[in-house]
Amino acid sequence: MRGILSWGGYVPHHRLDRRxxxxxxxxxxxxxxxxxxxxxxxxxxxxxxxxxxxLAESPAEPKTLWLATTDPPYLDRTNATAVHAALRLDxxxxxxxxxxxxxxxxxxxxxxxxxxxxxxxxxADLRGGLxxxxxxxxxxxxxxxxxxxxxEDGPVLAEVLAxxxxxxxxxxxxxxxxxxxxxxxEERFGETRxxxxxxxxxxxxxxxxxxxxxxxxxxxxxxxxxxxxxxxAAASGLPAERIxxxxxxxxxxxxxxxxxxxxAATLERLRAEPPGQLVVLLVLADGADALxxxxxxxxxxxxxARPVAAQVxxxxxxxxxxxxxxxxxxxxxxxxxxxxxxPSSSAANRNLGWKFGLVGSRGDDDLVRMPxxxxxxxxxxxxxxxxxxxxxxxxxxxxxxxxxxxxxxVDFDGGGRLPLELTDVRADEVRIGDRVxxxxxxxxxxxGVHNYFWKARPAWTAEGEA
Amino acid sequence: MGSHGIxxxxxxxxxxxxxxxxxxxxGVDELLLEATGEAFASAGVGKQDVDAYWLGTAQSGMSGxxxxxxxxxxDRPVTRVENYCATGxxxxxxxxxxxxxxxxxxxxxxxxxxxxxxxxxxxxxFPIPADGTQRTLTAAAMFSMVAPAYGRRYGVxxxxxxxxxxxxxxxxxxxxxxxxxxxxxxxxxxxxxCAMPAVAGGLSVFDCAxxxxxxxxxxxxxxxDAHRYTExxxxxxxxxxxxxxxxxxxxxxxxxxxxxxxxATARDAYAQAGVTAPAEELxxxxxxxxxxxxxxxxxxxxxxxxxxxxxxxxxAGTYDLDGALPVNPDGGLKSFGHPVGASGLRxxxxxxxxxxxxxxxxxxxSTYGSRSLALTHNLGGYPxxxxxxxxxxxxx
Numbered sequence: 001m002r003g004i005l006s007w008g009g010y011v012p013h014h015r016l017d018r019r020x021x022x023x024x025x026x027x028x029x030x031x032x033x034x035x036x037x038x039x040x041x042x043x044x045x046x047x048x049x050x051x052x053x054x055l056a057e058s059p060a061e062p063k064t065l066w067l068a069t070t071d072p073p074y075l076d077r078t079n080a081t082a083v084h085a086a087l088r089l090d091x092x093x094x095x096x097x098x099x100x101x102x103x104x105x106x107x108x109x110x111x112x113x114x115x116x117x118x119x120x121x122x123x124a125d126l127r128g129g130l131x132x133x134x135x136x137x138x139x140x141x142x143x144x145x146x147x148x149x150x151x152e153d154g155p156v157l158a159e160v161l162a163x164x165x166x167x168x169x170x171x172x173x174x175x176x177x178x179x180x181x182x183x184x185x186e187e188r189f190g191e192t193r194x195x196x197x198x199x200x201x202x203x204x205x206x207x208x209x210x211x212x213x214x215x216x217x218x219x220x221x222x223x224x225x226x227x228x229x230x231x232x233a234a235a236s237g238l239p240a241e242r243i244x245x246x247x248x249x250x251x252x253x254x255x256x257x258x259x260x261x262x263x264a265a266t267l268e269r270l271r272a273e274p275p276g277q278l279v280v281l282l283v284l285a286d287g288a289d290a291l292x293x294x295x296x297x298x299x300x301x302x303x304x305a306r307p308v309a310a311q312v313x314x315x316x317x318x319x320x321x322x323x324x325x326x327x328x329x330x331x332x333x334x335x336x337x338x339x340x341x342x343p344s345s346s347a348a349n350r351n352l353g354w355k356f357g358l359v360g361s362r363g364d365d366d367l368v369r370m371p372x373x374x375x376x377x378x379x380x381x382x383x384x385x386x387x388x389x390x391x392x393x394x395x396x397x398x399x400x401x402x403x404x405x406x407x408x409x410v411d412f413d414g415g416g417r418l419p420l421e422l423t424d425v426r427a428d429e430v431r432i433g434d435r436v437x438x439x440x441x442x443x444x445x446x447x448g449v450h451n452y453f454w455k456a457r458p459a460w461t462a463e464g465e466a
Numbered sequence: 467m468g469s470h471g472i473x474x475x476x477x478x479x480x481x482x483x484x485x486x487x488x489x490x491x492x493g494v495d496e497l498l499l500e501a502t503g504e505a506f507a508s509a510g511v512g513k514q515d516v517d518a519y520w521l522g523t524a525q526s527g528m529s530g531x532x533x534x535x536x537x538x539x540x541d542r543p544v545t546r547v548e549n550y551c552a553t554g555x556x557x558x559x560x561x562x563x564x565x566x567x568x569x570x571x572x573x574x575x576x577x578x579x580x581x582x583x584x585x586x587x588x589x590x591x592f593p594i595p596a597d598g599t600q601r602t603l604t605a606a607a608m609f610s611m612v613a614p615a616y617g618r619r620y621g622v623x624x625x626x627x628x629x630x631x632x633x634x635x636x637x638x639x640x641x642x643x644x645x646x647x648x649x650x651x652x653x654x655x656x657x658x659x660c661a662m663p664a665v666a667g668g669l670s671v672f673d674c675a676x677x678x679x680x681x682x683x684x685x686x687x688x689x690x691d692a693h694r695y696t697e698x699x700x701x702x703x704x705x706x707x708x709x710x711x712x713x714x715x716x717x718x719x720x721x722x723x724x725x726x727x728x729x730a731t732a733r734d735a736y737a738q739a740g741v742t743a744p745a746e747e748l749x750x751x752x753x754x755x756x757x758x759x760x761x762x763x764x765x766x767x768x769x770x771x772x773x774x775x776x777x778x779x780x781x782a783g784t785y786d787l788d789g790a791l792p793v794n795p796d797g798g799l800k801s802f803g804h805p806v807g808a809s810g811l812r813x814x815x816x817x818x819x820x821x822x823x824x825x826x827x828x829x830x831x832s833t834y835g836s837r838s839l840a841l842t843h844n845l846g847g848y849p850x851x852x853x854x855x856x857x858x859x860x861x862x
Contacts, residue, residue: 337586338586341595343597347598351599368716392611393603393667394607397587397588397607397666398604400602405603407607409611415718417716451598
């Protein structure tokens with residue numbers, strides 16, 4: 001038996017109210033909200049956030065990591081290696097990118113299903129478009145990580161019954177490298193092609209699974225062509241309550257993260273139902289990919305660290321101007337301080353465990369040191385630690401891609417103190433004694449080098465954010 | 467083993483100090499010539515009479531040639547030193563020890579910084595290649611964490627603390643206003659200072675040291691030779707330096723209400739000088755008021771006030787020019803300005819003027835004539851992560 005061993009969905013903290021768009025851009029927008037990655041988040045950091053949640057519940061360490069995104073922070077070099085480093089995966093764990101299209105995510109998932117080892121599939125994306133356009137409004141940011149493996153690796157939560165892919169070359173949307181937004185062909189053509197492809201893949205998948213459409217508990221349809229997605233769902237013949245919620249009014253379409261996010265949210269819903277429920281994931285992207293899953297008895301006992309629905313319910317609004325500035329669509333006055341220097345490649349490599357894995361050290365004096373001291377023998381991984389703000393300050397002078405910097409001295413439970421930047425907070429709502437957790441972020445980019453490191457953010461509790 | 471000091475073995479016999487400020491028309495060379503020229507004249511010696519030089523600059527030049535080139539020194543050793551914002555004091559320390567060792571008869575310590583050529587406000591260290599995980603916070607923000615920590619520990623409300631910090635700034639502005647070499651020469655009322663917008667934590671721009679260009683210099687000789695150069699030499703009573711191990715950043719026991727490195731240098735310096743009651747024995751102190759909360763905490767770390775009581779002393783005017791122990795009578799970093807490499811020697815220059823009675827009556831310390839010891843304190847770095855220097859000098 002092969003299937004899903006664990007998952008983690010990640011919806012970033014910020015939400016853009018779509019009604020704010022038209023007042024500035026003159027058009028676009030709509031109703032509801034979309035999720036927004038903060039200025040210090042990219043596909044790598046979003047992917048790390050989701051993967052940390054998936055690995056926290058996974059019975060097995062993956063042997064391969066796939067990172068799928070339409071918005072890779074780098075070309076020419078692998079982005080998944082930074083995810084690999086932040087997760088502190090063993091060096092023998094392979095890490096690969098699958099970048100450029102939403103279909104990459106479907107392909108990575110297919111590779112995971114067909115592998116003979118535990119595989120971590122991460123889809124992470126930031127979706128947007130030009131101000132006022134449909135992609136800006138419909139898009140969302142987020143990530144999903146799924147560990148796929150066999151029952152020899154641990155309890156399978158949802159067994160894969162079928163995996164089908166139909167490929168067809170046609171032009172519906174495209175974007176030249178470096179361009180900020182997609183271009184779209186006339187909508188009807190894509191809708192026509194995807195409707196046919198979706199129906200074809202669904203039929204093939206159900207046939208391979210030996211099931212009829214009526215047996216499907218949830219059909220999750222992902223894809224960037226909104227009308228086609230709705231049309232394929234409608235044409236399936238399934239009643240509306242069996243079509244998985246695409247979270248369009250709360251998250252938006254998170255591109256390469258959407259298939260995984262829909263799957264995660266669906267499985268979270270099915271934890272309360274008896275085993276044996278059929279789930280079909282259909283991805284409409286340059287063809288159609290279908291995955292048929294059947295939930296097992298192990299699902300009920302699975303406790304997702306942070307359910308997608310709870311993350312969707314949390315979060316805080318971000319203004320449209322800030323959103324545009326974060327996306328580079330609005331050039332705002334930078335702080336009049338020198339921009340930081342690019343990090344040294346060799347220094348970063350030498351300090352890999354510290355910079356990417358947040359590993360400190362503990363000495364004979366029992367003091368936890370961050371960064372680690374070469375005089376200390378014991379390594380102390382800190383990334384999973386939670387702590388308390390001892391004191392903090394707001395720096396309106398220092399360089400930041402999104403001033404001001406909120407900076408706190410944090411004492412961690414179980415030892416260790418680190419002065420570090422806070423994120424996902426408003427400067428005026430931080431208090432001494434606040435509980436925080438650690439999050440992997442992109443501090444800044446200098447000379448094209450993304451500087452990744454850790455920040456603190458409000459701790460997540462069972463009730464949501466602290 | 468031990469720190470024994472060189473009490474009464476080395477004397478300062480000449481000093482110079484430029485006006486600090488936005489010296490757009492002067493470069494490093496001109497500032498160095500101005501400060502050293504005044505020091506040479508003050509001691510009545512020529513540049514070739516000085517046997518060895520120590521040049522302190524944080525980042526306005528590299529190597530001793532930053533000094534030997536503009537001064538056209540011939541066959542003289544010049545050592546460039548750097549120790550954060552205590553760079554100028556470090557230059558003095560090295561020159562004094564060189565004379566005490568007998569290696570040289572006459573040595574000069576020079577400090578210079580040309581800060582205003584960077585094009586940015588504030589001080590900006592040039593980047594050393596690193597892994598990108600270092601803090602990028604300004605010094606103002608780092609030191610701003612001291613004020614609320616102190617307030618919580620000793621029961622000082624935010625409003626009271628705002629007034630205490632403004633009182634410190636107001637005093638230093640008042641002192642600077644009387645000093646023709648100071649960068650800022652305008653008095654500032656407590657009310658006005660309290661109304662300034664915060665830029666880092668609760669600190670406004672007026673809680674921060676002035677960013678200035680400038681240079682200062684001192685000539686040191688063996689104590690027994692001092693009277694060849696001046697009737698009123700300043701004898702070096704103590705020189706103490708500590709480079710912290712940075713553990714305050716990692717130690718959950720550190721509470722941001724004290725600078726342990728400063729307390730350590732104070733203890734060492736008082737032991738060297740034989741000072742037991744600094745608040746009663748010192749005529750004045752020049753301290754590193756990089757930010758107003760720094761000066762507050764220094765009053766306690768230097769032993770001028772009991773723990774938790776300095777804020778009351780500040781409000782009572784104890785450290786005013788006419789108070790019991792004048793602190794920063796020249797205006798301090800706050801209004802004299804802070805050209806990094808020069809500041810430590812600028813502090814000493816004020817001791818030179820005040821103890822020798824050369825400060826004009828309108829800015830003369832209250833203790834003049836009754837006490838004859840001065841302390842200078844210079845630090846570099848951040849709370850929990852700093853270097854500290856303390857010197858004590860006095861009339862024979």
